[in-house]
Amino acid sequence: MSLRATARIAADADGSLPVLTSDGPLALRRTRAAVPGWTRVTVVGAMSAPLGGDRLAIETEVRDGARLRVDSAAATLALPGRSPEPAAYELRLRVGGDAVLRWLPEQLVSAHGSDLRVRTDVDLAPTACLVLREEQVLGRHGEPPGTLVSRLAVRRAGAPLLDQELAYGPGASGGWDGAAVLGGHRATGQLLVVDPAYEGAPPPARPLGESAALTPLAGPAVLVTAVAPDALALRRILDAALDELAPE
Template sequence: MTTAPGGVRASARVLARGDGRGGTALPVLEGEGPLALRRTRGSGAEARVMLVGAMSGPLGGDHFTVDVQARSGARLRVGSAAATLALPGQDKAGARYDVRLTVDDGAELCWLPEQLISAGGSDLRLTTSVDLAAGARLLLREEQVLGRAGEEPGRLTSRLTVRIDGRCVLDQELGCGPGAPGGWDGPAGLAGHRAVGQVVVVRPEFADRPPAGCVYEEGAAVMPLAGPAALVSAVAPDGLRLRRLLDGALASLD
């Protein structure tokens, strides 16, 4: 970790691989500063890692990077101990949070962090880049809450890119809050809602039996992607309702 006038630079890295005995080994589990990593009790062949926020942030000027790799034979679940709170800092520059996920053939990754809250006055750019082999499995959830209770949101720009076997199946960007492109809060955007999220599911069996697109409930929809993948999207008035919508729509895929 480094601290400079422009903010904190911190990174975390997880490498998982099959241990040859039906389980998952974690030869690399490295975190620094605000990105502390802890291995928790897994289930069966699955290894579980928790991202623990050891400092406030990201603040203005901070740059966090998380790199997670699931190699062949690995089953890995990564979560976070609490919500991530984007805050304004003394530095007027925006903050960055970059997530890179890589999953090999015969590996499975569940990326399930808690919600990201965009506090008033903050400015955060979140990028999540996912590269999967043709035989990889993925469950990815992202949830953003715009502002704390009774608070206007900060500026939040979120980009999610998913590639399967080198082919891009999803590349979307959402900008919210002050200075975001016009219409983000209108009928064609969030329509006054203050929580938005998506779940990406990649399963090799979807290549032969793709899920059907549908509206799950008002505010939530399931959409097949151009690959063995599906996207669940939802908007809601608050984070609790958002989680319920995403979980319900996800269950409809089983």
């Protein structure tokens, strides 16, 4: 039987969490923040999910002036299920005025035979800051990937800042594994940093080593995209970019 579950987080500027609601496989835990003035929530998987046909979501509201870090205790593993329908995993993030959200989960692993649709919707106030990391590992060791479609849509002050969709695996159109996309790599990811301080003077576009690039967006934001042979190499690339662009 397919699961339907929505977990919810709301953070206030005083460090409180007036809403912290777990649901189904999405267990939320308040954990100790490494930096004073921040609130931290860790997502702990309570069971195997998402499976085929599951519908999971996390809704997060960072209220005016709050500083929230959300991470996860382990990688998310997309697995095949009894249902032939694809699984869906939605993230709905809202960041208020002078608020900061650092969304830094562990990797999403697309196991062979799985079919997952991920959608991340972000709404930012004009003075909000965002650090968002996505990492996808296409297949476990020695296996081909499942089908993974991931869409990221970010709005700032109601206007589009970024809207992109990526698709990998047997259900994607041809060329996803070609030289112009992954070039044989099996780990891919991106780091999005939105900061009003970039208004008018974002970091310049440039390569970051041999398999990553930094691109300024049409707004106070930069996007780092990377491919790598494995999850560890990908994390090293994105961690270096995070240390440069958004040190905590």
